[in-house]
Amino acid sequence: MTLGPAALAAALCPALLPVAALGCTPPLQGRGVQAVEGRGFVVAWRAPAPLPLAEFFSLDFAACARDGRPFDTPRIDATMPEHGHGMNYRPRVESLGGGRFRASGLLLHMPGRWQLSVSLGSGVRGETLHAPLTVD
């Protein structure tokens, strides 16, 4: 079996997909939008490019639930998995309505590979989706 480029990319990185390929569509699209798909939720975000180093920035993101049920405002965090530490600040997430959110007060204080984490839902429905961020 020969995989096409999109399928190959999905096979290599199953969680990070173009928005159009997702089970439900988070209300955030356009240039620079990336998405990550989980068991019950899909999250799309647009990060500043380039990501600022050691300066506060905000991140707009959107989420949708596959089961269509409402969910509370997600929590967001970022860590450097290789070094085992996170940020020195707790970002705040405000709902912009319609499944759209803005996280403010993110500060990535070192260059390198970070991991964005978005926690959605609760109980058996809860899950945390991860996506890579790189600060040059």
Add this chain to the structure above:
Amino acid sequence: MAAGADRSPRRPGPPLRALLATLLALPTLAAAALLDFSADERRQIASFGPWPVPVAADPSNRVSGKAEAIALGARLFFDARLSPIGYIACVTCHQPDRSWTDAKARAHGLADLPRNTPALANLRLARWYGWGGGADSLWMASLRPLLDAREFDSNAAAVARVYRRDPDLACRYRRAFGEAAVGRDADRETVLVNSAKALAAFQETLVTGRTPFDEFRDALARGDAASAGRYPLAAQQGLRLFIGRGQCIACHNGPNFSNGEFADVGVPYFIAPGRVDAGRHADLQALRASPYNRLGRHSDDRAGARATRQAALEPRHWGEFKVPSLRNVAVTAPYMHNGSLPTLRDVLRHYATLDEGRIHASRRPLLRALHLTEDEADALLAFLESLTDAQGAERPRPPSPPPCVP
């Protein structure tokens, strides 16, 4: 003249040809002294500038950048009457001819303190002040020593008394704040905090100038290899180590060579047997409990105090200290939060022989012993010394202002 015709200038003889060739080759030779920095290295080098960085006024201090407040702050900075005992002033520890520090390992006011006196420069670029970030504004950082029993051991009444006894100072206060420092309507607590805000306004003017590194960085950014090549080769090699194998750039990044945050770099935090300096972990808690933080009633921008409001207190902050700027670092010895390393070479030796097991780190430690050769240490030193501006340790004193006219 036949002989003259034989020495036609159109065809110079061998010695002249050699000289011309040398002269023509000079720009090439200069360019040849430039290391072959990769595109990624050039991007990293560019991130250390441009310098100076334009700064905005501090929104938590309504007199930040105001000339009248700067003049008042300059007077107060040198005024030992702010200490009830009468001989401690800001300048006691922050001396202009010593890069606004004191060259001592640890500070001493009325008593010994456990930390090194930080140099005062480019303070508007900081998010936190003090080795543990115990202040979230420069005015709070200026207030803390006034009230600390080990430093000034002062209070609002003592500061108000200074204005009562000095009409010129009281006049300057009125011009800076539009209200009286003395009299029935004057609130002593407000006068105390406003005095710290004036001190902050003055200290914001203490900036470092351009350095040989900045000239190199700008030349490299505009593709001027000839000018960039004038930067000493040893400094270039040190810079390559700084952004490469040394990973110094992980914390010492941006135009001020600091990410403004905190790190544990393996410097012991024992003050005395059984006593430790918990650094960021303790100071963030003290900051939160203080009525003088940016969330308190004295701040002129409570809504904008994002860093204070959102700062996280984590166990890993125990024993972390602020990442200092490296601008003018060569003239601010001794080093580290406790002043335990007398010279920059000692600092490099510390990183070269780091005890990795001592540092709090799960998974892959960021800091590793660098095992520097002597040549590598020399190169890093050359780079760090190139971050010194023309004034070096001798900083200009503020001029004496003319008498205040009410």
